[in-house]
Amino acid sequence: MIATTAPPFETPGASPLRLVAAGPELWRVVRDGGHILGHVQRIVDGTDTRYRALRYRPAGRSFRTVGDFWSAADAVDCLRFGG
Structure with a gap:
């Protein structure tokens, strides 16, 4: 099944993101x-679902994988606080 609606995430106390x-x-x-x-990509592998955080690199005009996470909130936080 391909997801078209955003995964739920909450980041209490932090500046709002969408x-x-x-x-x-x-x-x-x-x-x-x-x-x-950046971007968050949903990855489904069998019964497991992970969320990949991707950061855009303007110099290379490409995306760099920052990491895979078990929740959308963790992937979003990685982009919020990462450099």
Whole structure:
């Protein structure tokens, strides 16, 4: 099954972020004001679901995998606080 709605996530006490659909199983992580932090991609492997955090690298015009996480919230936080 391909997800089209954003996975649920909460980051209490942190500045608000939102997920915007960027493709099947892929969401853009956007800070208030429109600044894009990266993408979260849903990865399904058998019965396991993980969320991959991807950060855009302007110099290489490519995405770098930051890590795979068991929750969307952890993937989003990785992009929020990562460099």
